[in-house]
Amino acid sequence: MEFLVEAIRLVTWQHVVMWIIGGLLIFLAIKKEMEPALLLPIGFGAILVNIPLSNVIGSGEIGGTGIIQWLFNVGIEASEALPLLLFIGIGAMIDFEPLIVNPKLMILGAFAQLGIFLTLILAVLLGFPIRDGAAIAIIGAADGPTSILVAMKLASNYIGPIMVVAYSYMALVPIIQPAVIRCTTTKKERLIRMDYTDRHASKSVKIFFPIIVTVVAGLIAPQSLALVGFLMFGNLIKECGVLGTLADTAKNALANLITLLLGITIAFQMQAAKFLSLQTLMIMGLGLFAFVFDTIGGIMCAKVMNLFCRKKINPMIGAAGISAFPMSARVVHKMGLKEDGSNYLLMHAVGANVSGQIASAVVGGLIIGLVL
Numbered sequence: 001m002e003f004l005v006e007a008i009r010l011v012t013w014q015h016v017v018m019w020i021i022g023g024l025l026i027f028l029a030i031k032k033e034m035e036p037a038l039l040l041p042i043g044f045g046a047i048l049v050n051i052p053l054s055n056v057i058g059s060g061e062i063g064g065t066g067i068i069q070w071l072f073n074v075g076i077e078a079s080e081a082l083p084l085l086l087f088i089g090i091g092a093m094i095d096f097e098p099l100i101v102n103p104k105l106m107i108l109g110a111f112a113q114l115g116i117f118l119t120l121i122l123a124v125l126l127g128f129p130i131r132d133g134a135a136i137a138i139i140g141a142a143d144g145p146t147s148i149l150v151a152m153k154l155a156s157n158y159i160g161p162i163m164v165v166a167y168s169y170m171a172l173v174p175i176i177q178p179a180v181i182r183c184t185t186t187k188k189e190r191l192i193r194m195d196y197t198d199r200h201a202s203k204s205v206k207i208f209f210p211i212i213v214t215v216v217a218g219l220i221a222p223q224s225l226a227l228v229g230f231l232m233f234g235n236l237i238k239e240c241g242v243l244g245t246l247a248d249t250a251k252n253a254l255a256n257l258i259t260l261l262l263g264i265t266i267a268f269q270m271q272a273a274k275f276l277s278l279q280t281l282m283i284m285g286l287g288l289f290a291f292v293f294d295t296i297g298g299i300m301c302a303k304v305m306n307l308f309c310r311k312k313i314n315p316m317i318g319a320a321g322i323s324a325f326p327m328s329a330r331v332v333h334k335m336g337l338k339e340d341g342s343n344y345l346l347m348h349a350v351g352a353n354v355s356g357q358i359a360s361a362v363v364g365g366l367i368i369g370l371v372l
Helices: 002-009 013-030 036-048 067-077 081-093 105-111 114-125 130-141 144-153 159-171 173-184 203-220 222-239 244-270 278-306 327-339 346-371
Strands: none
Touching: 013 036, 013 244, 036 159, 036 244, 067 081, 067 144, 067 244, 081 144, 081 222, 081 244, 105 278, 105 346, 114 130, 114 278, 114 346, 130 144, 130 159, 130 278, 130 346, 144 159, 144 222, 144 244, 144 346, 159 173, 159 244, 159 278, 173 278, 173 327, 203 222, 203 346, 222 244, 222 346, 327 346
16 A cells, blocks of 8 residues: 555656656547557557556666566667667568659659758757757658667667657658648649559569669668668568568568557657656657658659659659658558549659658668768
8 A cells, every 4th residue: 555655646747748648649549540550559658657666667666677678778779679670571561663663763762851951950050969960850751760770879868759759750641741742832733644654673673672772772871771771671571572471471460560569669768757858849840840841852852853854743742752651652642632533643652752761761871970
């Protein structure tokens, strides 16, 4: 009974706020179906780690290391194993054929990282150390595993808020991107038709593609090799044709399990004392700025390309150049159908989206190399 009284006595308003935040994330996951595999474990974990004397993070009275703290120490802090293993699953999901048959879409993926560099400059101007500014800026890629790896490599002081904001904005892609697209494109531009091409890449090309990308990325940005390499390894498992069962396991069971574990592990950094601060609000604002300007960067790149291309590109495709796969491609496809029910942009959007996956990992490696 004394233990119960002690636990209740230790509850602060900060704990209650974190319970509310956790409950809100769970509500969004279940009721609104916003990335439930991510937001549900993050929300539940936020409640777990903010219960006084909880043994999931360890405490002075109970001693030892709690399970969530152990998962964080081993799976993220020591080796970045969880986000890297997730990249194997993501790689096994991705079909790079739309990008292979239309390689100019890679340009859109590159320019859709514009917001990262603008946010880095803004964060430093606002007083953040360059390591923290760089870690915050990568939120704009809308790529949780890349954000985790960059924040850990740079030893940022704001790993928790960065992780949560990155995954939250990934979940908010269907809300944020349509508004940005409508503000930066005209009705005429959104009606640009892009005919579907029936070209296909050969099996050999699909096998060589992940190998070549890994080598090139490793030479350009060695610090990106872990992310790009594991992503491409997952894709090679899929495309080789002799590991069908493992490919299915990687993109389903492995990816889903790692996503759940990663979500609840991230919650270790959502302890009230670390999370509730003015800096967290600033990170949310900077993350949104990065995300919006990444989207704008891709759209503006498509508009510039249209000045030189005979076959016009629907600027909305540029918005899919961020790394949020496949959410961003779906958003663009749905918006295209809303404007013109017979304009199918999905394959073009997927091509830009997977190029953004590669570009964000490379940019993350470049930033680590530049800052360290």
